[in-house]
Amino acid sequence: MSKIEKALNKARATGSLRIASPHSDQTEGDKQLTTTSSSSMPVSANDIEQRVSASALIARMREIAPLDRHALTQNRLIHPEMGENGTVRAFREIRTKIIQKTQGRNCIIMVTSVTGEGGSSFVALNLSAAFAFDAGKTALLMDCNFRNPFLHKLFTARNEPLHGLTDYLENTDIDIADIIHPVGIERLRVVPSGGRREIPAEYFTSIKMKRLLDSIRQRYRERYIILDAPPMTESADTQIIADLCDYVLLVVPYGQVTDAQIDACAHAIGEKKLLGVVFNNERVPPDLGWRNLLRNPLAFIARAFNQ
Amino acid sequence: MNLKPEYRLKVLINEVFNYRRAVVGLFVVVNVVALILGLVWPKGYSSSTTILVDDKKIIQPLMQGAAVATEVADRARLAREVIFGRKIMNQVLEDTGWMAVKRTPEEVGEIVEKIRKRTSIASLGKDIIKLEYRDDDAERAFKTTKKLAELFISESLGAKAAESQAAFDFIDKQTEEYHDKLLKAEEQLKEFRTANLDARPGSDVDISTRLNTLQTRIEQSAQDLKEAEVKKASLEKQLSGEAEVANVLSREGQYRTRIAELQSQLETLRLSYLETYPDIVRIKHQIEDLNEAIAEDRKARSAAKATGRVTVDDSVVNNPMYQQLKRDLSQAQITVDTLNARISEAKRQLQQELERGKRVHGGEATMSELTRDYQVNRDIYQDLLKRRENARVSMNLDREKQGLTFKIQEPALLPLEPTGLRFIHFVVGGLLAGILLPIGLIYAKLQAEPRIYVGQLISEKHKLPLLAIIPHMWSPADIQAVRREVGWLTLTTSITVLVVAAVSVLRLVKVI
Numbered sequence: 139m140s141k142i143e144k145a146l147n148k149a150r151a152t153g154s155l156r157i158a159s160p161h162s163d164q165t166e167g168d169k170q171l172t173t174t175s176s177s178s179m180p181v182s183a184n185d186i187e188q189r190v191s192a193s194a195l196i197a198r199m200r201e202i203a204p205l206d207r208h209a210l211t212q213n214r215l216i217h218p219e220m221g222e223n224g225t226v227r228a229f230r231e232i233r234t235k236i237i238q239k240t241q242g243r244n245c246i247i248m249v250t251s252v253t254g255e256g257g258s259s260f261v262a263l264n265l266s267a268a269f270a271f272d273a274g275k276t277a278l279l280m281d282c283n284f285r286n287p288f289l290h291k292l293f294t295a296r297n298e299p300l301h302g303l304t305d306y307l308e309n310t311d312i313d314i315a316d317i318i319h320p321v322g323i324e325r326l327r328v329v330p331s332g333g334r335r336e337i338p339a340e341y342f343t344s345i346k347m348k349r350l351l352d353s354i355r356q357r358y359r360e361r362y363i364i365l366d367a368p369p370m371t372e373s374a375d376t377q378i379i380a381d382l383c384d385y386v387l388l389v390v391p392y393g394q395v396t397d398a399q400i401d402a403c404a405h406a407i408g409e410k411k412l413l414g415v416v417f418n419n420e421r422v423p424p425d426l427g428w429r430n431l432l433r434n435p436l437a438f439i440a441r442a443f444n445q
Numbered sequence: 446m447n448l449k450p451e452y453r454l455k456v457l458i459n460e461v462f463n464y465r466r467a468v469v470g471l472f473v474v475v476n477v478v479a480l481i482l483g484l485v486w487p488k489g490y491s492s493s494t495t496i497l498v499d500d501k502k503i504i505q506p507l508m509q510g511a512a513v514a515t516e517v518a519d520r521a522r523l524a525r526e527v528i529f530g531r532k533i534m535n536q537v538l539e540d541t542g543w544m545a546v547k548r549t550p551e552e553v554g555e556i557v558e559k560i561r562k563r564t565s566i567a568s569l570g571k572d573i574i575k576l577e578y579r580d581d582d583a584e585r586a587f588k589t590t591k592k593l594a595e596l597f598i599s600e601s602l603g604a605k606a607a608e609s610q611a612a613f614d615f616i617d618k619q620t621e622e623y624h625d626k627l628l629k630a631e632e633q634l635k636e637f638r639t640a641n642l643d644a645r646p647g648s649d650v651d652i653s654t655r656l657n658t659l660q661t662r663i664e665q666s667a668q669d670l671k672e673a674e675v676k677k678a679s680l681e682k683q684l685s686g687e688a689e690v691a692n693v694l695s696r697e698g699q700y701r702t703r704i705a706e707l708q709s710q711l712e713t714l715r716l717s718y719l720e721t722y723p724d725i726v727r728i729k730h731q732i733e734d735l736n737e738a739i740a741e742d743r744k745a746r747s748a749a750k751a752t753g754r755v756t757v758d759d760s761v762v763n764n765p766m767y768q769q770l771k772r773d774l775s776q777a778q779i780t781v782d783t784l785n786a787r788i789s790e791a792k793r794q795l796q797q798e799l800e801r802g803k804r805v806h807g808g809e810a811t812m813s814e815l816t817r818d819y820q821v822n823r824d825i826y827q828d829l830l831k832r833r834e835n836a837r838v839s840m841n842l843d844r845e846k847q848g849l850t851f852k853i854q855e856p857a858l859l860p861l862e863p864t865g866l867r868f869i870h871f872v873v874g875g876l877l878a879g880i881l882l883p884i885g886l887i888y889a890k891l892q893a894e895p896r897i898y899v900g901q902l903i904s905e906k907h908k909l910p911l912l913a914i915i916p917h918m919w920s921p922a923d924i925q926a927v928r929r930e931v932g933w934l935t936l937t938t939s940i941t942v943l944v945v946a947a948v949s950v951l952r953l954v955k956v957i
Contacts, residue, residue, distance in 0.1 A: 211920040211921070211922065214918055214920070216918070223918075224915075224916040225915055225916055225917075225918040228913040228914060228915040228916065229913070229915070231912070231913045232912045232913045235912050235913075236912075260918075261915065387912070388909075390897060390900075390903060392897075392898060392917075393460075393894075393896050393897070393898050394896060394897075395896060395897055396895050396896055396897070397895065397897065397906065397907070400897070400903065400907055400909070401907060404907065404909055412909065412910075413910070413912070414909070414910035414911065414912035415903050415904075415907075415909045415910065415911050415912065416911075416912050416913055416914075416915060417897075417900030417903060417911065417913070417914040417915065418915045419915065419916075419917050420459070420900060420914050420915065420916045420917060421459045421460075421462065421463050421917050422459055422462075422916045422917065423458070423459070423462040423927075424917075424919035424923070424924045424927055425924075426924065426927065426928050426931060427928075439932065441928070443929060443932055443933075
């Protein structure tokens, strides 16, 4: 423990460790995560040194201006300021479980939904954000859902055309660095789907794709690569993408799928690769602050009808 | 969807929240519809009366067989037919104040239809008819019910009387017809009989008996004749061999016979007595006397012979045998003649009878036909006479209102409290249905859809690792929007409830 503290102190002294968020929640959460991960497995001194250097590397990542809260909300993105929100808690839980499962090693995770509109992009994006909460980790989200891409919406503010995965796979001139873009969330990088909507499934099996994933993975030790794949039941590409990944996360949307569909998807993925199932978008009513109604009814009613 | 109860409630709450607009909308719609229905629903005062139809009165067993009671199979149906008839309906309209205002025929038709719809007639058991009428006016309900029952009874009795009258008339007519027929048949029979006196039923039997008798008589007579002829022949034969006269035994013969007798007596006596016995002496004297008499007689006879004179004593008499035979022969001759006459007479009669028989057979066919007609007509006529009397009794029964009686078991009462669905039922029902219907629909949807609404089921049922259940992400703006929406929905619900309450109060104080 003393070694970790020493390392942390050293990092702080050199300025390489930068706590991104001033919010105490996030720090606490991340600290908790760190302790759980460190307590769950024996960590050697060498490992810690490596992590420290990785953190230093991550800390030096070039960031653009962070997205404001409005943009985050608009894109339905979790952020540490949301506090004890159920959604945030759920994503942290997923992150913790993934880290436990992978024993701290970075990996490629494909997120797919059982059906269309299942919210796999939402889960993938927020899971990436959850990884990025941790100052010592970085996440890269790759949009592999060409028919129905989602990530380009994050860049609507910027008018410049951005290269994406399809551009990279088709065009040899484009470098890996050209398709990885910051989105305004610290430690989160994004590879959009690219200009073309339709590419043959063979691109995914190409060596170039494999090399791309390898190089991205090796760039940062603490980088988690998350692929947003099309729904299992709607695209054959998903199966091919799944072969490139270490794990698959299956999103089951609330009230939309049947038992048979889940069974079919789980069978297609295989027990070995299936990291787990995420039950998404459980339609629980929000906390509307009914307590305030009792405390100050007039104010509550006034607030309800005010724009 | 087969869920554990704890999940079921949670999912139901979630879904109700998801469909909050539809739920509130349905609540409002159901309540408004119920309210309107409650307002327009006729208030429904109902008055009922039960009519006891009694056709098993004391008269019935008494008149068993003599009178036929009208069968009433389905009294309610019959009552419906009678009551909903134009006649009663018009009467009811007149008497219960519907026609106080001048109305067009179309309006009258509508009112009649309305009354028909509001009237229910049911059989309670075998002999009781329940008549119920609903109206929004209590008094009119009472009056109409009363009137309907009264009119029904009078109409039914009238109809029954008319029915038995018609039956009687018919049977009477038939009876008259058969009477005429019978008279005609009788007349024909009479004429025929006059024309054919012989032709009586059984004449042929008479004739055959008579023929038989005649035949027997002829045979018998022939037999007798034959016998008589044989007898006659035999007598004639005998008569030819017999002498007409016969010598009668003389006095001498008589003396000798006497002597022989006396001699025999003497012999007998000598066996017992001596010659001196007086009797023997007497007999000896007698024999001597007789011998002397014979000698004298011989002398006389020889003297007579010499003179040629016939002496009386010694006469030749007619032969009696001959005489007897002669008489018998004459008798036999008479018998033969008589029998011959008898046979010829019998043969004549036989001939006559045969002719009569032929005549009778011809007339008998006609006769039996006429008789048959007559008998059939007579039977039917008698039967009809009996029936006519039965019908007359039935008719009188109905005329005296004794056969089928109607009694108002329970008279119609003026209803004080409205019955049936009242306004409050609609209000309460509307509120309940407004809540239960949407929830029920959602529940039914959940039951019908085999989709997954509970995350825990994935790990429980499919044995897959469930990483997390991500609740719907409500952004502050979303929450604000939801809050506003919930506010509006609450307001809508409250307004609906208030409107319902206000209308209920107005209804309670009888403003509406």
